Amino acid sequence: MSWIDIGHIDDIPLHGARVVKTPVGCVALFRTGEDEVLAADDRCPHKGGPLSEGIVHGQSVTCPLHNWVFDLNTGEAQGGDEGRIGTYPVRVDGGRLLIDGDAIGKRSAA
Amino acid sequence: MKQKLVIIGAGMASGRVIEHLLDADPDAYDITLFNAEPRGNYNRIMLSPVLSGEKTYEEIVTHSDEWYAQQGVTCRFGEHVVNIDRETKVIEGENGHVPYDKLIIATGSAPFIIPVPGHDLPNVISYRDLDDTNAMIGAAGKGGKAVVVGGGLLGLEAAAGLAERGMDVTVLHLMGHLMERQLDEAAGYLLRKDLETRGITVKTQASTKAILGGDRAEAVLLESGETLGADLVVMAVGIRPETRLATDAHLDVARGIEVNAQMQTSDPDIYAVGECVEFDGHLFGLVAPLYDQAKVLADSLLDEPSAFVVKELATKLKVTGCDLFSAGDFAEGEGREDIVFRDPSRGIYKRLVIEDGRLLGAVMYGDTADGSWFFGLIKDGTEIEEMRETLIFGPAFQGGASADPLSAVAALPPEAEICGCNGVCKGQITSAIEGGATDPGAIRTMTKAAASCGTCTGLVEQLLQVTLGDDFQLPQAQPVCGCTDLSHEDVRRLIKSRELKSQAAVWQELGWSTRNGCHICRPAVNYYLLADWPLEYRDDPQSRFVNERKHANIQKDGTFSVVPRMWGGITSPDELRAIADAADKYGVPTVKVTGGQRIDLLGVKGEDLPGIWADLNGAGLVSGHAYSKGLRTVKTCVGTDHCRFGTQDSTGLGIKLEKHLWGSWTPHKLKLAVSGCPRNCAEATCKDIGVVCVDSGYEIHVGGAAGMEIKGTELLCKVATEGEAMEVISAMTQIYRENAKYLDRIYKWLAKVGLDWVREQIVDDLENRQALAARFELSQSVYRKDPWAEHAQDSTTRAQYAPLANLTLEAAE
Numbered sequence: 025m026s027w028i029d030i031g032h033i034d035d036i037p038l039h040g041a042r043v044v045k046t047p048v049g050c051v052a053l054f055r056t057g058e059d060e061v062l063a064a065d066d067r068c069p070h071k072g073g074p075l076s077e078g079i080v081h082g083q084s085v086t087c088p089l090h091n092w093v094f095d096l097n098t099g100e101a102q103g104g105d106e107g108r109i110g111t112y113p114v115r116v117d118g119g120r121l122l123i124d125g126d127a128i129g130k131r132s133a134a
Numbered sequence: 135m136k137q138k139l140v141i142i143g144a145g146m147a148s149g150r151v152i153e154h155l156l157d158a159d160p161d162a163y164d165i166t167l168f169n170a171e172p173r174g175n176y177n178r179i180m181l182s183p184v185l186s187g188e189k190t191y192e193e194i195v196t197h198s199d200e201w202y203a204q205q206g207v208t209c210r211f212g213e214h215v216v217n218i219d220r221e222t223k224v225i226e227g228e229n230g231h232v233p234y235d236k237l238i239i240a241t242g243s244a245p246f247i248i249p250v251p252g253h254d255l256p257n258v259i260s261y262r263d264l265d266d267t268n269a270m271i272g273a274a275g276k277g278g279k280a281v282v283v284g285g286g287l288l289g290l291e292a293a294a295g296l297a298e299r300g301m302d303v304t305v306l307h308l309m310g311h312l313m314e315r316q317l318d319e320a321a322g323y324l325l326r327k328d329l330e331t332r333g334i335t336v337k338t339q340a341s342t343k344a345i346l347g348g349d350r351a352e353a354v355l356l357e358s359g360e361t362l363g364a365d366l367v368v369m370a371v372g373i374r375p376e377t378r379l380a381t382d383a384h385l386d387v388a389r390g391i392e393v394n395a396q397m398q399t400s401d402p403d404i405y406a407v408g409e410c411v412e413f414d415g416h417l418f419g420l421v422a423p424l425y426d427q428a429k430v431l432a433d434s435l436l437d438e439p440s441a442f443v444v445k446e447l448a449t450k451l452k453v454t455g456c457d458l459f460s461a462g463d464f465a466e467g468e469g470r471e472d473i474v475f476r477d478p479s480r481g482i483y484k485r486l487v488i489e490d491g492r493l494l495g496a497v498m499y500g501d502t503a504d505g506s507w508f509f510g511l512i513k514d515g516t517e518i519e520e521m522r523e524t525l526i527f528g529p530a531f532q533g534g535a536s537a538d539p540l541s542a543v544a545a546l547p548p549e550a551e552i553c554g555c556n557g558v559c560k561g562q563i564t565s566a567i568e569g570g571a572t573d574p575g576a577i578r579t580m581t582k583a584a585a586s587c588g589t590c591t592g593l594v595e596q597l598l599q600v601t602l603g604d605d606f607q608l609p610q611a612q613p614v615c616g617c618t619d620l621s622h623e624d625v626r627r628l629i630k631s632r633e634l635k636s637q638a639a640v641w642q643e644l645g646w647s648t649r650n651g652c653h654i655c656r657p658a659v660n661y662y663l664l665a666d667w668p669l670e671y672r673d674d675p676q677s678r679f680v681n682e683r684k685h686a687n688i689q690k691d692g693t694f695s696v697v698p699r700m701w702g703g704i705t706s707p708d709e710l711r712a713i714a715d716a717a718d719k720y721g722v723p724t725v726k727v728t729g730g731q732r733i734d735l736l737g738v739k740g741e742d743l744p745g746i747w748a749d750l751n752g753a754g755l756v757s758g759h760a761y762s763k764g765l766r767t768v769k770t771c772v773g774t775d776h777c778r779f780g781t782q783d784s785t786g787l788g789i790k791l792e793k794h795l796w797g798s799w800t801p802h803k804l805k806l807a808v809s810g811c812p813r814n815c816a817e818a819t820c821k822d823i824g825v826v827c828v829d830s831g832y833e834i835h836v837g838g839a840a841g842m843e844i845k846g847t848e849l850l851c852k853v854a855t856e857g858e859a860m861e862v863i864s865a866m867t868q869i870y871r872e873n874a875k876y877l878d879r880i881y882k883w884l885a886k887v888g889l890d891w892v893r894e895q896i897v898d899d900l901e902n903r904q905a906l907a908a909r910f911e912l913s914q915s916v917y918r919k920d921p922w923a924e925h926a927q928d929s930t931t932r933a934q935y936a937p938l939a940n941l942t943l944e945a946a947e
Contacts, residue, residue: 028941030938030939030941031938035933035938037675039674039677040675040676040934042938043937043938044938044939044940044941045937045940046941046942047942053938057649057650071690072691072692073692074688074692074740077692078653078680079652079653079656079657079677079679081648081649081650081651081652081653081656082648082649082650082652084652086652086653088680088688089688089690093652121938128941
């Protein structure tokens with residue numbers, strides 16, 4: 025893995041999300057109520073809704089267009105819906121957000 | 135031939151006697167019922183919920199005039215009995231004599247008034263009957279200060295009710311802690327703390343010396359020399375048996391009218407029942423023994439053998455949100471041992487008093503769920519040595535059983551009291567179930583359990599579940615979402631009554647099953663907190679749908695639409711130029727006039743939002759809230775300014791309304807319109823609130839919709855002036871904000887509460903209308919501001935509209 029520093033955890037609001045533009049498309053970084061950070065595709069497989077604009081609850085997010093709910097650990101759609109979003113390794117180190125460059129198609133700049 | 139039975143007093147005890155009598159033998163007696171109050175029997179212990187506004191008088195009536203008429207009981211309500219002539223066996227009422235074969239005295243008790251100077255001033259009242267309750271409700275309507283003398287059950291229920299109705303309340307209590315007869319010091323402390331968080335001031339060891347004032351009480355003087363201002367003084371220091379008639383008739387009277395175990399007085403043809411009675415040295419203030427007495431008395435009248443025995447009693451306080459239970463004897467003493475459990479952070483305290491391996495008393499505060507089980511152990515004198523280690527954790531932990539609440543209910547003995555208000559035990563309920571009752575409603579009808587204060591409803595449901603197994607489905611009010619079993623209505627009520635002021639408090643106190651809710655409950659709870667505590671709760675943008683978080687409507691391709699406000703539909707060339715410039719600068723593909731007479735800029739990229747807002751702000755334009763569950767637009771016609779039919783300045787009123795209401799968050803979107811004449815060019819009669827101007831004033835309409843359902847409005851009222859129209863509309867908006875379920879438009883909410891109720895609240899009750907309008911204004915002092923400017927100017931917030939990082943550029947190199 026090659027970790028790339030993309031910002032500070034406080035750049036993302038609690039229970040909120042921010043987008044990172046990557047070679048594989050927009051990836052959303054979600055910050056949970058417990059200060060965990062999870063990364064997944066920003067695009068809902070249903071009708072392309074921007075997941076970073078959804079409500080983050082527990083370790084899930086609800087798409088703002090048609091309320092599909094995704095588990096941010098597995099990427100699986102919850103309940104009766106079927107579909108999956110890609111998830112990406114991300115870690116927080118001393119408040120810095122590090123994303124796996126290999127997984128998002130980019131080598132580490134470091 | 136039927137015997138003549140006369141009953142003096144139509145209270146809870148005599149009501150029960152009549153029921154038992156008619157059930158057993160309807161033809162035995164001709165009954166005449168006297169009552170000094172000009173009404174029949176109501177559930178007196180439910181006066182507290184009436185005072186606090188949780189129930190109405192109609193809801194606590196147990197035997198209406200019609201009921202007595204149907205049963206053939208002759209009622210003489212509002213008539214005092216002057217004398218009992220035992221020689222000739224005649225009752226002398228104010229309006230004539232009635233002969234009797236058997237007589238029942240059920241005169242109850244009278245409030246005790248401390249005879250300090252000033253106790254007879256007109257605004258010094260007791261707390262005993264419906265008239266007292268109504269007097270307190272009337273006094274509370276004027277606001278001001280109330281002093282409640284007496285920190286026992288009645289005094290505290292009065293204090294909580296008056297505080298709920300907005301009075302500034304002080305409770306004076308002679309002893310060192312509240313409810314000292316039912317609670318120990320620690321529980322008294324928790325109760326005091328609970329009351330103080332409701333804004334009630336508690337003074338213990340406070341002895342009243344005099345009530346000061348001229349024509350009315352104005353202050354209370356304490357022995358310590360302290361004076362407390364008072365617009366109302368409530369004396370709730372105690373009650374004593376009403377024995378005047380019995381004493382005059384030379385019956386044996388001690389503290390109460392003395393009776394034997396058949397409820398017979400010293401005259402074999404005269405019986406007594408209820409709070410006026412003394413039996414074996416005991417007086418009776420709680421309802422369960424009264425009902426036992428009623429049964430015995432009915433049996434005695436029918437010559438059935440029956441005897442009254444005194445049982446242990448348990449007490450609960452009927453103040454919403456104060457969970458308190460006390461039973462048996464908890465005084466300290468030689469050879470008595472305590473088991474105490476404290477959880478200060480949850481406000482829970484339990485104390486058990488044990489003597490000789492048996493439970494003697496229990497005091498519980500904060501968590502009283504196991505109260506009836508402990509009460510059963512006390513009553514039955516059960517040996518508890520074997521379960522001593524886990525006793526305080528309640529029935530669920532006994533005998534190795536799991537912590538299943540149902541096993542606790544299953545373990546209750548048949549005599550365990552389930553409904554304290556109506557004295558119903560488990561056995562009565564299980565036999566009702568065996569007799570065919572399959573739901574709580576049927577249980578209520580057959581046994582009266584859960585028919586009064588309702589705190590035992592859960593127990594009744596569990597009993598149904600235990601007895602019927604899979605045949606019983608717990609009835610469910612539609613819960614908010616999968617995170618809770620509570621309905622929207624429950625959540626709203628509990629947020630108010632338990633003063634929950636943060637989302638974390640709601641998750642914790644109301645037992646949410648998820649860490650922090652979900653996309654369904656979070657916006658609702660966020661709204662409820664914000665509506666109830668406008669000054670204390672801070673709005674949480676992350677609990678809002680994206681439209682509200684980003685102050686723009688998300689479109690299907692992920693772009694946004696931006697709608698600037700045009701007050702009352704009026705704009706200017708400068709504003710139009712600024713809108714056109716912004717559309718050019720940010721490449722807006724579509725410019726559209728909305729249904730609410732505003733201009734919509736469609737297709738703005740998310741990251742451009744702060745920029746376009748800053749530009750529009752620069753021209754004096756602010757957010758039109760076209761995205762919000764709040765005031766959207768006030769649509770208008772031109773009115774008297776230009777129209778030959780216009781009757782009033784409809785545009786001007788529209789602008790005023792929009793400037794008054796903008797920014798206010800509501801359960802769902804709120805759309806208004808003002809039409810200048812009944813031709814209704816602004817289409818006011820299909821809006822949430824619509825005004826139709828007529829020559830004589832303003833018709834205010836409510837409950838229209840032109841969305842998923844199309845509904846015309848209903849007329850709420852007609853007012854003469856613009857000022858009144860503004861006030862009614864503010865009050866209407868506020869009553870909807872305070873009561874409706876999240877995502878119910880006004881018309882949906884009205885279908886639940888009824889237009890008549892709303893009319894009573896804001897048309898008939900002027901004070902309430904003003905209070906609602908004032909609360910609306912208070913909340914607007916926080917929320918009447920432009921969210922666009924806040925986001926455009928705050929660099930941290932503004933940054934959040936842009937990507938966190940862009941990792942594509944390097945890859946392209």
